[in-house]
Amino acid sequence: MYCERCGKENAVVTVTINGQTQRLCSKCYSELYGSQLAMNISNPMAALMNMLGGQGFEMPYSQSVQCPSCGMSYRQFVQDGKFGCANCYSAFDDYLEPLFRKIHFSAEHRGKVPKGSSKVSKSDRLSILNAQKQEAVEREDYERAAVLQREINAITEKGEQQ
Numbered sequence: 001m002y003c004e005r006c007g008k009e010n011a012v013v014t015v016t017i018n019g020q021t022q023r024l025c026s027k028c029y030s031e032l033y034g035s036q037l038a039m040n041i042s043n044p045m046a047a048l049m050n051m052l053g054g055q056g057f058e059m060p061y062s063q064s065v066q067c068p069s070c071g072m073s074y075r076q077f078v079q080d081g082k083f084g085c086a087n088c089y090s091a092f093d094d095y096l097e098p099l100f101r102k103i104h105f106s107a108e109h110r111g112k113v114p115k116g117s118s119k120v121s122k123s124d125r126l127s128i129l130n131a132q133k134q135e136a137v138e139r140e141d142y143e144r145a146a147v148l149q150r151e152i153n154a155i156t157e158k159g160e161q162q
Helices: 026-033 035-039 044-051 075-082 094-106 122-138 143-159
Strands: 013-017 020-024
Touching: 013 026, 020 026, 122 143
Parallel strands: none
Antiparallel strands: 013 020
């Protein structure tokens, strides 16, 4: 799909402002919204961390955490927005939870169930409900927490009867 502004380049970003959506190439995006953000279009994770201000992602320069498998530093991850290998998750674990909480408002993934798979298991459902209840309590939304607790109790009691 081509840029809706210039019609020459491939559109690489979709911008929605006041309900109006526009697909733009990186050059037009840069002209309209500033070059600093446009430079990060190719790396959405790094762009997201920059948009969030990097708060909670940086560590003091005196600390140097590196992945023992690939040698990537946490500082490189923050700059690039990509891990070097699968073991980086474990190496940077202490720093990732605040990042995930800031991005997803939770440290756990709560996405859709893949097509073709069965319903969410009872233990997964209970975990999700407990996490939601905990968040409700932290927000001091006690009515919502009570509703979630009743649902947890119903699932637990149903399982004990079977």
